[in-house]
Amino acid sequence: MMTWIKLAARNLFRNRRRSLFTILAIGLGFAAVNALGGFTAYIFTSLEDGYIYGQANGHLTIFKEGFLHEGKLDPTRYLLDEADMAVINEVVHAHPEVLIATPQLHISGLLSNGQVSTVFIAAGRVPSEVRAINGYSRGMTGKIKLFTGKQLEDAIVFGAGLSKGLAEQLKLELDATAVAMAPTVSGQINALDAQVLQFFDAPVEALEDKLMLVTLKFAQSLYDTTSVDRLTVLLQDDAQTESMRALLAREFAARGLKLEIKTWNELSTFYTKVKQMFDVIFLFTFLIVFTIVVMSVINTVGMAIMERTREIGTLRALGFKRRGIIGLFASESMLLGLAGSLLGVALTLITWSGIKLLQPTWMPPQITRRVPLEIYLVPSYMLYSVLLLVSLSLIAASLPARKAARMEIVGALGHV
Numbered sequence: 001m002m003t004w005i006k007l008a009a010r011n012l013f014r015n016r017r018r019s020l021f022t023i024l025a026i027g028l029g030f031a032a033v034n035a036l037g038g039f040t041a042y043i044f045t046s047l048e049d050g051y052i053y054g055q056a057n058g059h060l061t062i063f064k065e066g067f068l069h070e071g072k073l074d075p076t077r078y079l080l081d082e083a084d085m086a087v088i089n090e091v092v093h094a095h096p097e098v099l100i101a102t103p104q105l106h107i108s109g110l111l112s113n114g115q116v117s118t119v120f121i122a123a124g125r126v127p128s129e130v131r132a133i134n135g136y137s138r139g140m141t142g143k144i145k146l147f148t149g150k151q152l153e154d155a156i157v158f159g160a161g162l163s164k165g166l167a168e169q170l171k172l173e174l175d176a177t178a179v180a181m182a183p184t185v186s187g188q189i190n191a192l193d194a195q196v197l198q199f200f201d202a203p204v205e206a207l208e209d210k211l212m213l214v215t216l217k218f219a220q221s222l223y224d225t226t227s228v229d230r231l232t233v234l235l236q237d238d239a240q241t242e243s244m245r246a247l248l249a250r251e252f253a254a255r256g257l258k259l260e261i262k263t264w265n266e267l268s269t270f271y272t273k274v275k276q277m278f279d280v281i282f283l284f285t286f287l288i289v290f291t292i293v294v295m296s297v298i299n300t301v302g303m304a305i306m307e308r309t310r311e312i313g314t315l316r317a318l319g320f321k322r323r324g325i326i327g328l329f330a331s332e333s334m335l336l337g338l339a340g341s342l343l344g345v346a347l348t349l350i351t352w353s354g355i356k357l358l359q360p361t362w363m364p365p366q367i368t369r370r371v372p373l374e375i376y377l378v379p380s381y382m383l384y385s386v387l388l389l390v391s392l393s394l395i396a397a398s399l400p401a402r403k404a405a406r407m408e409i410v411g412a413l414g415h416v
Contacts (some may be wrong), residue, residue, distance in 0.1 A: 008158040023340045025296040029289035030344020030385050035351050036285050038271025038375035040278045044271075046364065046377070048238070051268045053137035054144070055203070056099070056130040057234040059241045060248070062088060062269060067229060075106075076185045079227035084257065087232055089253050098238050099136065100130035103228035105219040109182025111212065113170040116299050120166065120180065127152040131163070144369055149174050151199030157217045160194040162212055163209035164201060178334035180204055180212075184224035196346050201369075203270075239243075284310050293340075293389060297333050297396035328399055337393030341386040352377055 051057050063071075066080035073387045080088065085103065102414055105124040110117045131151070160180075163170065172178055174196055181191045184188050194214065202208040208376045220226060235244055245261045352375050361370040 010350065015300075015303075018303065020337065021238075021399075022296045022300045022336050022342055024199060025292050026337060026340020026389055027343030028293050030341055030349060030389060031347035033282075033286060033289050034344065034348045034378070034381055034385055035375055036406065037280060038348075038352065039377055040282060041376040041378050042374045043278060043364070044275060046371075047268075047271045047274060048264070049137055049139035051076065051240075051271060052234070052264050052380070053133055053139075054146070056102075056133040056232070057264055057267065058133060058234040059238065059264050060233040060245055061262050061264075062092075062231040062233065062248075063229065063262070064259045065260050068260065069263070072231070075229060076223075076225075079105075079185070079225065079229055081227045085228065085231070087257060088259070091248065091255065092231070092233060095235050095244070095247070096100070097238055097244055097397070098233055100129055100132055100232075100234040102126050102133070102232050104230050105216055105223065105225075105228045105234060106230075107182055107214075107223055108217045109180055109222070112172065112179045112181065113176075113180065116170065117181070118166070118169055119210055120212045121210050122160075122214045122219065125216050125218045126154060126216050128154050131223075133232075136234065144371060146369070147198040147200040149196075152213060152215060154217075156195070156220070157215055158193060158195055159197040159215065161198040161200055161213035162196055162220070163208050163211040164199050166210060166212065167196065167199050169209050174187070174199070180214075180222055182222050184222075185227075186224065188224075190222055190224055194218070197296055222236065222345055235392035239369065243371060245322040245368055251354070293337075293392050295398040297336060297393045298400060300336065301329055301333055301397045301408030302400045329400070330394055334390055335392040338386075338392075341389050344389075345382060348377070348382065351375065365380070 006295070052059060062080075063085070064078040064080055073080045079345075089101060092098055106122065107124060108121045111120040112118075120364065142190075147159070149160060150159075152161060160178075167173075170178065176196045178194050178196060179191055180194050181189060184190045194212075197214075200211075200213070204210045216228070220228075222230070233244075235241060241263050245263060249259075249261055252261075355373065355375050360373045362373045365372050
């Protein structure tokens, strides 16, 4: 085997320039695919970290059955009352995998500055538990301060956060007082004063002039209820999401509770769409690299066969079998693929180190503040890339190598 490799290496060095350009093509293709793969991994991780921890949506969300389909028209029919919540909390907190389980009540109504009113949509949460979920963030995007002003506090029941567009529309400043109005669960109109503690950027532009953040007690007081519409569950590990959903669903059913449990990626449609988009981009990039590698190797091996036709005839005359000729050119193409892959690994590491050193920033979707741009090193991507490019090199060389092996010995010896 070593003899074949030595012969293949010598043959490649006979045409240094051609071999070098082929290796460069393979190496640059390798680096392009892995740099894009590392950036894609960074995007997916950041979106996941931002949704689960940064926005405090957790891994699982528990609703009353039918809330997601019918709750928009009549949300009060699908609220979880105190009795339901007592059983749900008992079941959920019995599992050590659960770090935090926090209730929410989403409300809507009119917000007024005393002169004009506009529609608002608000999430009522427990501020201390939201911050606890934020604290488990493992990425930079989950730790960025996404508001200006003061934090919401459990003790300041009537504190509120407004999206910047909503605040501008009503001309409200920090520490100003607004009036929130909404129908209660019994159908009566209720109004409460809200103190503006913070401004934030809405994650979706269409909601920039509508979103509010309030405490859970404020939302319950405005709706005149002690119920909630969902329970957010944070787990120790992302990998436990599906197994815990199945386990909790069985235990809730055994207790006679009709509930729906949704995972974070089912509720985050933006994450799903971005992932699909990057999967398509990655596929197109891979196809481009595939074409470059295959054409480069075919060109290199084809030219080598044309230049070495008499050599092939001599080898066949000396007793080389056809599979030996194929093996010789296969070894050369394998070395080309391996050398190109090793160059690609080096280029990928250089790109990663350069980004670490320069620390560029950018403004990703759904975040209005600049964050560090990163490229992750994904060892599995790099290993698969090496195996794939070496395999592609072997496959690309197979056709011209087989053609060379089928040459007539006399005709090959007389080739000019």
